[in-house]
Amino acid sequence: MYIATLGPSGNNHELIAKRYLTKRGSGEGSVTLFTQFEDAFQALLAGQVSHVLQCTAHPAHSDCVGRYMHRVFPVDTFIAGSKPLALIAQRAITQPTQVALQPATRYYTDLTECIEIIEAPTTVAVAEGLLAGRYEAGICAAEVLEQAPNQLRLMQSLGPALDTWVMFATTPLPASSSLRLEADT
Numbered sequence: 001m002y003i004a005t006l007g008p009s010g011n012n013h014e015l016i017a018k019r020y021l022t023k024r025g026s027g028e029g030s031v032t033l034f035t036q037f038e039d040a041f042q043a044l045l046a047g048q049v050s051h052v053l054q055c056t057a058h059p060a061h062s063d064c065v066g067r068y069m070h071r072v073f074p075v076d077t078f079i080a081g082s083k084p085l086a087l088i089a090q091r092a093i094t095q096p097t098q099v100a101l102q103p104a105t106r107y108y109t110d111l112t113e114c115i116e117i118i119e120a121p122t123t124v125a126v127a128e129g130l131l132a133g134r135y136e137a138g139i140c141a142a143e144v145l146e147q148a149p150n151q152l153r154l155m156q157s158l159g160p161a162l163d164t165w166v167m168f169a170t171t172p173l174p175a176s177s178s179l180r181l182e183a184d185t
Contacts, residue, residue: 001025003167004040004049006058007033011124012082016165017053019080037064041072044170051075052168057104061166073172077179081160085123086142088130091153096136100126105139108158 001021005013017031032049034040037060040052045068052072054061064072087109089096098116102123111117118135120126126138131148137155145152173180 001029001051002032002049003029003051003053004032004034004043005053006037006040007035008122008124009033011122012161012163013053013055015083016055016080020053020078020165020167024076036060038067041068041168044072044168050169054166054168056164056166057161059103068168072168072170074166075169075171075173075179076167078165079162080165081162083141083143084160085139085158086145086154087137087139087156087158088142088145088152089137089155090130090133090135091151093136096155098136100129100135100138102126102139105161108139108161109156 003017003021005017007014014031014033021027021029021031032043034043037054037058040049041064043049044052054064085105085108087099097114098118099111099114100118100120102121103119105123120129123140126135126140127144129135130138130140130144130152139158142154142157145154175182
């Protein structure tokens with residue numbers, strides 16, 4: 001099984017793809033990371049990978065379902081938890097007024113005290129910005145605290161996000177599959 005999904009390395013798409021290979025793919029195969037889903041789906045259509053994994057919370061999900069209809073098919077779906085997330089701030093800033101986040105995480109906690117919300121493409125980018133001192137606060141994987149305990153502090157633990165994931169392939173499931181719910185005829 002050769003899975004394409006969204007990068008960068010260290011994000012939840014990679015984490016869940018590797019979990020999938022271990023639990024449902026006999027541990028064999030590989031994960032290829034793409035910077036955008038369109039490229040991953042094109043690689044699937046070109047036969048360069050066997051599957052594409054996508055989180056349904058990703059903003060590109062509905063566009064991909066429509067764009068590749070009749071050529072790419074959902075063949076598995078499941079629920080999986082992300083890395084534990086947290087609202088993290090620069091230790092030197094008592095009350096942050098700006099917060100960086102990946103748009104899907106916008107409502108994971110109350111941010112009404114923040115004057116400025118900065119959208120980043122991934123939670124990995126938020127972590128990198130926090131470590132570089134570009135952001136006062138951000139929502140990202142809690143593990144970033146371990147990389148800079150003297151620079152960063154925990155504002156709020158958010159735990160893992162439970163998301164629905166879809167695996168796509170170029171061959172549809174048979175009508176008899178237990179994953180398909182067809183209308184009575």
